[in-house]
Amino acid sequence: MRPSRKKRVTTLGLGCLVAAGAVFGYLEIFTTGIDRLPDKPCSGAVDRETLLYVPCTPPGKKPGGAREAYALTVDARTIGETRVHGNELRQVLIDFAYQLARHTYEAADCQESRTFPKELPRLPAA
Numbered sequence: 001m002r003p004s005r006k007k008r009v010t011t012l013g014l015g016c017l018v019a020a021g022a023v024f025g026y027l028e029i030f031t032t033g034i035d036r037l038p039d040k041p042c043s044g045a046v047d048r049e050t051l052l053y054v055p056c057t058p059p060g061k062k063p064g065g066a067r068e069a070y071a072l073t074v075d076a077r078t079i080g081e082t083r084v085h086g087n088e089l090r091q092v093l094i095d096f097a098y099q100l101a102r103h104t105y106e107a108a109d110c111q112e113s114r115t116f117p118k119e120l121p122r123l124p125a126a
Helices: 003-031 086-108
Strands: 048-055 071-078
Touching: 048 086, 071 086
Parallel strands: none
Antiparallel strands: 048 071
């Protein structure tokens, strides 16, 4: 092989390796999701949160009278260190958000007729 051809082949091979590494990194990091991360990545840099959405039209309002549907939203999250982790932490957040949404729904006297179960199903143990 001549030196210029050898240089092109080497450059092409290195380029293919870099491209393969970039594709693999993208697939592993961005498409598999944050749920595969450990409970405490980067000393709490990733917050765990739960969002609960319940349709609720306030008294005196028409259900179709707004640009977007009326709803109650509850956002529950932890920031910093927690005593529990994994599904146990998720269950605590879900239970808290659910109780808050249930109480607010009853206090808001929403037009929609909705009955909330007394307790939510438990998440599987980690």
